[in-house]
Amino acid sequence: MPLLTIHHKTEYRYAHPVAFGEHRIMLRPRDGHDLRVLSNNLEIVPEPMSLRWIHDVFGNSVAIATFDERAETLSFVNTATVEHNPAEEFALTPDDPAYFYPFLYDNEEFPDLVQFIRPQYGDPEGELSAWARNYLDAEGPTPTFNILSGMTYGIRKAFSYRKRHEQGTQHPLDTLQTRSGTCRDYALFMIEALRRLGIAARFVSGYISIPGGRARGYVGGGSTHAWVQVYLPSAGWIEFDPTNGIVGTRDLVRVAVARDPGQAIPLHGTYLGSADAFVGMDVSINVVSADEQAET
Numbered sequence: 001m002p003l004l005t006i007h008h009k010t011e012y013r014y015a016h017p018v019a020f021g022e023h024r025i026m027l028r029p030r031d032g033h034d035l036r037v038l039s040n041n042l043e044i045v046p047e048p049m050s051l052r053w054i055h056d057v058f059g060n061s062v063a064i065a066t067f068d069e070r071a072e073t074l075s076f077v078n079t080a081t082v083e084h085n086p087a088e089e090f091a092l093t094p095d096d097p098a099y100f101y102p103f104l105y106d107n108e109e110f111p112d113l114v115q116f117i118r119p120q121y122g123d124p125e126g127e128l129s130a131w132a133r134n135y136l137d138a139e140g141p142t143p144t145f146n147i148l149s150g151m152t153y154g155i156r157k158a159f160s161y162r163k164r165h166e167q168g169t170q171h172p173l174d175t176l177q178t179r180s181g182t183c184r185d186y187a188l189f190m191i192e193a194l195r196r197l198g199i200a201a202r203f204v205s206g207y208i209s210i211p212g213g214r215a216r217g218y219v220g221g222g223s224t225h226a227w228v229q230v231y232l233p234s235a236g237w238i239e240f241d242p243t244n245g246i247v248g249t250r251d252l253v254r255v256a257v258a259r260d261p262g263q264a265i266p267l268h269g270t271y272l273g274s275a276d277a278f279v280g281m282d283v284s285i286n287v288v289s290a291d292e293q294a295e296t
């Protein structure tokens with residue numbers, strides 16, 4: 001299995017010493033049969049008064065730090081080494097229940113999928129629904145893979161990636177109307193489009209790895225990255241990255257899954273002080289293979 005080391009540093013800078021409220025850190029990769037965490041080390045300066053780990057409602061690992069010390073800087077450095085074994089690109093056969101759309105979810109699974117099927121954002125004029133229906137064949141059943149890959153590659157081709165300085169994720173209708181956004185915006189947009197077709201989809205936060213250090217035209221990975229998981233009967237949860245046109249877990253390292261992007265924020269906290277005390281934030285992320293580490 002390929003070994004990857006992920007080094008993620010975030011540093012907050014202030015004009016004078018401030019006190020810090022609780023911080024929630026969601027940076028530890030999410031274990032699975034295709035991703036095994038060999039080590040994970042979190043260093044925080046100044047050292048927190050307490051640091052505890054929990055599993056949230058989705059089973060993600062979350063560290064919660066509290067502080068009793070004032071400082072002009074607050075830094076978080078997380079270093080993880082993982083075995084990354086990307087699954088082969090999935091292929092449904094005509095015998096699979098989800099080969100054609102529309103399909104039905106199993107009665108035993110449906111109650112657990114409802115939260116990922118029900119749309120979360122308004123679409124009063126039906127614009128998002130209309131966009132999603134563009135990927136359906138007018139003459140009959142549509143191969144499900146054509147819908148999913150069509151949306152993934154369609155967003156990659158027709159939308160313009162842009163970084164935003166505003167906090168949070170923009171409304172899916174804003175993404176549709178401007179044909180632009182961040183990786184988190186694209187993921188939410190595709191999720192809401194799929195939900196309007198009755199397909200279960202959820203948000204994924206993590207990292208994009210670039211083997212050999214070659215960018216290969218990927219975007220959206222300067223900080224953390226975001227993409228989509230879709231649940232299909234007999235296939236399970238499958239990854240789709242509309243920012244880069246990736247199907248499957250190739251070059252994607254999963255950290256957290258959630259119903260909504262607001263539930264998968266990599267690092268979130270508060271400080272106690274005047275609004276003008278905050279000077280800035282610096283984020284640096286490096287994902288390298290074991291071969292690259294050996295060369296340095």
